[in-house]
Amino acid sequence: MVHFANYSEENYLKALYKLELRQVKKITNSAVAKALDLNPATVLEMMRKMEQKKLVELLPDKSIKLTEKGSKKALRTIRRHRLWEVFLVKKLGFTWNEVHDLAEQLEHIDSDELVNRLDEYLGFPPFDPHGDPIPDKLGKIKKQVAVPLTSCQQGPTYQVQHFAETSDAFLQYLGQVQIAPGSKIKIVGINAYDQSYSLQLGRRSVQVSEKAAANILVQPADH
Amino acid sequence: MVHFANYSEENYLKALYKLELRQVKKITNSAVAKALDLNPATVLEMMRKMEQKKLVELLPDKSIKLTEKGSKKALRTIRRHRLWEVFLVKKLGFTWNEVHDLAEQLEHIDSDELVNRLDEYLGFPPFDPHGDPIPDKLGKIKKQVAVPLTSCQQGPTYQVQHFAETSDAFLQYLGQVQIAPGSKIKIVGINAYDQSYSLQLGRRSVQVSEKAAANILVQPADH
DNA sequence: GAACTTTATTTGGCACACCAAATAAAATTT
DNA sequence: AAATTTTATTTGGTGTGCCAAATAAAGTTC
Ligand SMILES: [Mn+2]
Ligand SMILES: [Mn+2]
Ligand SMILES: [Mn+2]
Ligand SMILES: [Mn+2]
Numbered sequence: 001m002v003h004f005a006n007y008s009e010e011n012y013l014k015a016l017y018k019l020e021l022r023q024v025k026k027i028t029n030s031a032v033a034k035a036l037d038l039n040p041a042t043v044l045e046m047m048r049k050m051e052q053k054k055l056v057e058l059l060p061d062k063s064i065k066l067t068e069k070g071s072k073k074a075l076r077t078i079r080r081h082r083l084w085e086v087f088l089v090k091k092l093g094f095t096w097n098e099v100h101d102l103a104e105q106l107e108h109i110d111s112d113e114l115v116n117r118l119d120e121y122l123g124f125p126p127f128d129p130h131g132d133p134i135p136d137k138l139g140k141i142k143k144q145v146a147v148p149l150t151s152c153q154q155g156p157t158y159q160v161q162h163f164a165e166t167s168d169a170f171l172q173y174l175g176q177v178q179i180a181p182g183s184k185i186k187i188v189g190i191n192a193y194d195q196s197y198s199l200q201l202g203r204r205s206v207q208v209s210e211k212a213a214a215n216i217l218v219q220p221a222d223h
Numbered sequence: 224m225v226h227f228a229n230y231s232e233e234n235y236l237k238a239l240y241k242l243e244l245r246q247v248k249k250i251t252n253s254a255v256a257k258a259l260d261l262n263p264a265t266v267l268e269m270m271r272k273m274e275q276k277k278l279v280e281l282l283p284d285k286s287i288k289l290t291e292k293g294s295k296k297a298l299r300t301i302r303r304h305r306l307w308e309v310f311l312v313k314k315l316g317f318t319w320n321e322v323h324d325l326a327e328q329l330e331h332i333d334s335d336e337l338v339n340r341l342d343e344y345l346g347f348p349p350f351d352p353h354g355d356p357i358p359d360k361l362g363k364i365k366k367q368v369a370v371p372l373t374s375c376q377q378g379p380t381y382q383v384q385h386f387a388e389t390s391d392a393f394l395q396y397l398g399q400v401q402i403a404p405g406s407k408i409k410i411v412g413i414n415a416y417d418q419s420y421s422l423q424l425g426r427r428s429v430q431v432s433e434k435a436a437a438n439i440l441v442q443p444a445d446h
Numbered sequence: 447g448a449a450c451t452t453t454a455t456t457t458g459g460c461a462c463a464c465c466a467a468a469t470a471a472a473a474t475t476t
Numbered sequence: 477a478a479a480t481t482t483t484a485t486t487t488g489g490t491g492t493g494c495c496a497a498a499t500a501a502a503g504t505t506c
Binding site for chain 1: 483484487
Binding site for chain 2: 007091092094109110114117118
């Protein structure tokens, strides 16, 4: 074969889409490199190729933007990924935390017919096992709404979207506990005495007040 | 990723396995090249790498032989291929002639856990939609038995294995109609008057007597 | 057994997706 | 505004799989 479909390209598109979703202000080569664990030089090279293919625009301020075509393509891959995840959990009995890496492979299987039949077979599920919305055949996807951490359960991983407050004090506080847009958070427990939240961020444990938690807006992490 | 699992290697292993199954007397680089539609130089190069990895033996007479390790690995890929084919037909409603190319992609998804669960989900099917046996978890596969063309139906493609007669006259006859081990045959019809068989070989149509058909031993072509 | 034909191997190259190190440009600090 | 730090880009690689053309070896025919 030697030309392995669009394996890499699809991964770049997904990464870009997710950065845009996270409202990263300026999507740079290095941001993408970090997201995909690649060298910035590699990303730059690829971005130029993808610009040729009209999948991205490289703006004068060096930021990268998906074109309509690029977005559509990213959503097709995300659709596949999430539908395979549903299949693995619902039909093959995997648990939700086992399926991501497999879906990372399956998402690149190149056939719209296959994915549409899979969708039908699964009963057109609107969400994947992690709570993320599944784009439909036409690429329409439910807007992901960020919710305050106070309305979330223990267990799943959430990703910080933005904050409901912008005071210096709050932002400084966030810096202190190292919570930023993009951070992945698990709720470990809620203190029965003062309603404060015990959170897990990677290997770090932090404690935040209920007030703070109410201002942290998250959505289910899509893995 | 850049190191796409063992995509190519798996395809070489499958091709070698199938050539051995067809009892090709001497499996050469060019035979493999033809089977995979590659340049012989490419195959040679790959064979040397695979020899290093103890997947094949390169014999003094320049023939290629799978090692035990190589065979096992080939069978794992064949198992995946055939199970996915069953899935596509039984669960997603594809027809048996639509599934091969998809399975060609799916077979390279790297997870034993996945394929074993799929096997279970499908109820441990012994055969794929083309009638080929599916190796079990341990790589055990039912010996494929060749049957006379006279016991086959119209429609599916069969592959010639060997012949029940070895007379010069018969072999010469086969040469004339260009039927050889490995040939793919479809039965187009059986003449009601003399029981002769109308066969399709690629784009060639040939007519053989019932007597000849009885001596042509075939098995379902696995695509 | 010489000539020819076929098959195998070597050689040099290519595309893709990647990286590390050097340099250039931009942003930040002082 | 200089100096410093950070970020972006260029440059020169690498490994994997592939090919075409040249050469070498083996087989076949005469
Ligand atoms: Mn996932
Ligand atoms: Mn992926
Ligand atoms: Mn098949
Ligand atoms: Mn394959």
